[in-house]
Amino acid sequence: AETWDVVPLAPPDSIFKLTAAYQADTFPQKINLGVGAYRDDDSKPWVLPVVKKASYILLSDPTLNHEYLPITGLPEFVSAAARLILGHDSPAIADDRVVSVQTISGTGANHLGALFLSRYYPFNGDKVVYLSDPTWVNHFAIFENVGIKQRLYPYYDPKTIGLDFDGFIATLRSAPERSVFLLHACAHNPTGVDPTVEQWKTIAGVFLAKKHYAFFDSAYQGFASGDLDRDATAVRYFVSNGVPLLVCQSFAKNAGLYGERVGALHIIVPNKETAGRVRSQLSVLQRSEISNPPSYGARVVALILKNPELFEEWKADIRTMAGRIIDMRKQLHGVLTKELRTPGNWDHIINQIGMFSFTGVSTTQSKALVEEAHVYMTANGRISMAGLNSKNLRYFAEALDRVVR
Numbered sequence: 001a002e003t004w005d006v007v008p009l010a011p012p013d014s015i016f017k018l019t020a021a022y023q024a025d026t027f028p029q030k031i032n033l034g035v036g037a038y039r040d041d042d043s044k045p046w047v048l049p050v051v052k053k054a055s056y057i058l059l060s061d062p063t064l065n066h067e068y069l070p071i072t073g074l075p076e077f078v079s080a081a082a083r084l085i086l087g088h089d090s091p092a093i094a095d096d097r098v099v100s101v102q103t104i105s106g107t108g109a110n111h112l113g114a115l116f117l118s119r120y121y122p123f124n125g126d127k128v129v130y131l132s133d134p135t136w137v138n139h140f141a142i143f144e145n146v147g148i149k150q151r152l153y154p155y156y157d158p159k160t161i162g163l164d165f166d167g168f169i170a171t172l173r174s175a176p177e178r179s180v181f182l183l184h185a186c187a188h189n190p191t192g193v194d195p196t197v198e199q200w201k202t203i204a205g206v207f208l209a210k211k212h213y214a215f216f217d218s219a220y221q222g223f224a225s226g227d228l229d230r231d232a233t234a235v236r237y238f239v240s241n242g243v244p245l246l247v248c249q250s251f252a253k254n255a256g257l258y259g260e261r262v263g264a265l266h267i268i269v270p271n272k273e274t275a276g277r278v279r280s281q282l283s284v285l286q287r288s289e290i291s292n293p294p295s296y297g298a299r300v301v302a303l304i305l306k307n308p309e310l311f312e313e314w315k316a317d318i319r320t321m322a323g324r325i326i327d328m329r330k331q332l333h334g335v336l337t338k339e340l341r342t343p344g345n346w347d348h349i350i351n352q353i354g355m356f357s358f359t360g361v362s363t364t365q366s367k368a369l370v371e372e373a374h375v376y377m378t379a380n381g382r383i384s385m386a387g388l389n390s391k392n393l394r395y396f397a398e399a400l401d402r403v404v405r
């Protein structure tokens with residue numbers, strides 16, 4: 001027998017498979033609605049002007065070198081990143097009880113957070129995390145890798161194409177005390193369905209009553225509403241009310257730094273003394289996995305966050321991206337409801353938020369869109385709004401109209 005005979009062939013990643021099929025397609029009007037990255041009105045990746053500017057500033061700095069960063073990352077990046085998500089006036093930051101570590105983007109933050117919990121969280125019985133049904137598919141593998149079992153909590157309601165709030169609350173109430181629940185901070189992936197502020201307050205109340213732990217995944221701050229502070233509302237509300245939590249933060253989408261892998265893990269703990277111990281163990285874990293994080297993207301983001309002029313420019317760039325996506329939602333909704341009079345209710349298209357939209361179309365209909373209309377989307381009916389633009393929106397709306405009739 002050969003050494004690697006025992007290695008089974010894994011199925012290809014569904015998104016990467018979809019992209020490959022799209023690239024191989026020669027149909028001129030093909031559309032890629034699978035990709036989880038921002039595209040401009042010409043379907044091109046967009047380098048944020050503020051990122052270009054910050055890069056030039058960095059490259060012309062004669063003191064810049066390629067030395068290793070500290071194990072927990074670039075200090076000015078992690079502290080500015082913590083203020084961005086938790087707020088400048090965060091009581092937790094003022095009390096020195098936020099442990100922040102630079103990570104390999106949001107995925108790395110999820111991994112390090114999960115690894116830390118698997119080592120040190122006082123689980124009530126089995127190591128379990130509750131994930132929203134549905135969630136970003138990678139969450140399953142990330143927790144599986146560190147020996148934490150996954151359970152689903154009701155989240156998306158296909159009947160309303162909205163939030164199953166009652167089901168969510170019922171599971172929060174019935175779960176054992178001190179359970180860990182993963183929450184999408186904003187712009188839920190894949191549904192685009194977020195709780196309202198009032199609903200977040202109720203959710204936080206149950207977390208407190210049941211002493212649950214909130215594992216926040218924040219991959220889209222600014223991308224949802226166009227406003228960085230507004231998209232951090234849930235996280236800040238939980239912190240100010242004393243819910244125990246951590247936050248995984250990614251700069252992939254809101255700074256367009258996908259491949260540079262810029263992110264951070266922030267763990268909010270009860271006091272400064274605990275912060276010291278937690279930080280020491282995170283350093284041990286980080287050292288064995290990546291030694292220290294990459295510097296370039298963190299430098300770019302630190303510069304943007306610390307320079308008031310660049311920060312204002314970044315906010316404008318974010319509004320450009322979020323604004324275009326919100327505009328595509330409005331236009332798609334308008335064409336479906338007013339022009340084509342497509343059967344069914346399409347209000348969810350404008351009520352959902354962020355990069356993704358759950359259209360509510362069935363697996364068979366999604367398949368028909370791919371195979372007959374050359375519109376590439378995942379089988380669950382999710383579309384990336386960023387794949388739509390002024391040139392292809394009409395074609396997509398007509399194709400969607402055809403498959404649902």
Ligand code: PLP
Nearest residue numbers: 036105106107136189219250252
């Ligand atoms: N979490 C969610 C919910 C996501 O959608 C993503 C990206 O698609 C990530 C985390 C992590 O992305 P990255 O590792 O590129 O920051």
